[in-house]
Amino acid sequence: MIEVKNLVKKYGNHLAVDHLDFNIEAGHVYGFLGPNGAGKSTTMNIMTGYLGATEGEVLIDGHDILKEPEEAKKHIGYLPEQPPLYMDMTVREYLEFAAELKGIKKGKRQEAITEVEKLVKIKDVEHRLIKNLSKGYRQRVGLAQAVLGFPEIIILDEPTVGLDPKQIIEIRELIRNLSKKHTVILSSHILAEVREVCDYILIISKGKLVASDTPENLERTLGTHAAVEIEAKASRSEVRDILKNIPGIEKIEIQEEEDGTVKAGIRVKKGEDIRESVFQAFASAGTPLLTLKTSGTSLEDVFMELTQKDTVPEIFGKQTVWEEIVPEDKPDTQEGEEEEKDGGDL
């Protein structure tokens, strides 16, 4: 459906997109995931023909976006980061303009506009001027413009930015509905959103494609470890002594609580299950074990690992080796990762 081949975009000396290569198949929802400034919007702008690429090519249904722009652009509906709205028009006028611009036949225009207005729930504001609408409504009008005429490919650049939680849920619902008949590509820096909506994720960092797979596969293949979390009524050193003799442990992080208990995160080699031996060890030491549970690698971990390194790691087939250390006063590492989730978990 879309083939992106060896795409490079340079702004002066800055390499915004660095040899991107991927294919988009019909009928899926694709998510572009990456931190701010990773090159998501630039890639989308090139794919839709707004920008020219320094090198490489983009084929939409076999049509080169630069050589046969009109043919290629017919297949695409695009919502840029900032919705391209004319403030001096009413919603209806704007959508009529968009419909004519997209070459929808005169007889079908009204019907097509009414259909998308209902779809994104803007029918009740259709006679209001766009400049008087709130940000959420403007975003929806932009979305209506992209969906109008139901092109085969719908590209949405951060479609839920600026919306309230209820609207976000509605838009996600809408994207899922659209994916039944269309190919949807959306970009986001919100992990929860991408995991919920997309069935395929492309992680971009510093203009490079660092991973592309389904969310489940990413978590499975890129997860380097399993983890066990425990809570016990003991001191830090007691817990360390008890755990020391259990085989298969790679790393332990211990945190002392104020109520005299200790929480520990134990990182285990992949495929090992140490829960039983942990229980036995605590039982034989006579130390009460309050909690014992496993937790796998989350998409957050994968994302952080892929996008926070200076050099791009070779992901597939390479396992990160954890140092066998027991940090003394290090705070829980989960904290930094929670921040990334903010705004996404609504």
Place this chain on the structure above:
Amino acid sequence: MAAIYKRELKSCFLSMTGPVFVAFLIAFTGIYFMAYNMTAGYPYFSYTLSGSLIVFLVGIPLITMRSFSEERKNKTDQMLLTAPVSLGKIVMGKYLAMVTVIAIPNVVFCVFPLIIKSQGTAYLAVDYISIGVFFLLGCVYAVIGMFISSLTESQIIAYISTFGILLVLYLWDGILALLPSSSISGLVGVIILLAVVSFYIWHMTGNAVLSGGIALVGAIAGIVTYIVKPEVYENLLSRFLGKLALANVFTDITSNSIVDMTGIALYLSIIAVFVFLTVQTIQKRRWS
């Protein structure tokens, strides 16, 4: 193209710039008409029209300033450029909308010679031709304004630069009189022009070999010509640059009743060149 044309025309009248331009031009011409034709009894409407030329200088940048700069600032150009419409059609759609706005007062002007005729002798042929050329001159000014609007994101900068350039073109005859007429100054002028052209080519293509080559070959050819036949350069600057006094084609009609067909061809070619340059400017921005 029709969609862009309609939207542009509508927005021009919603934003007041269109009505203000039309009203101002008609009111100003009406006052001149009263003074010259009605009160003083001069039978040529074309003479009245030449007085209105100054309104063009102020009014036309008003219509053209928004055309591309506003789209770029509000990022609505993303919608136009990702729609299945070619860039040429986008530019033409916008240009035709501006031309339509300029045409409205000119259609109204067509009534004035008839009023003169109802009072006695009128020279309809000269009057109508002058209205036509006046309109065409407006189209030339508009295409220059549109080109400048495509260069910037700010409407104000677009307005002021367009007004400045139109004013210089309007005063061109006076400026030309200051130019030296000796052949060596002609050569210097040609080399300066050549440098400007090759800098523009370098700016657009980034190809230093091509632009440098053009500059070098042109300069050598110019110097050789000067050595062999220096009289070619005499008055060259005023002869060549005199063509840029665009309003002369129009004032020839209004003051001498002379219609210069090459002048009209010049108008049409300037329109074509600037439409092309506007397309290239927008095209270039996508690549940089």
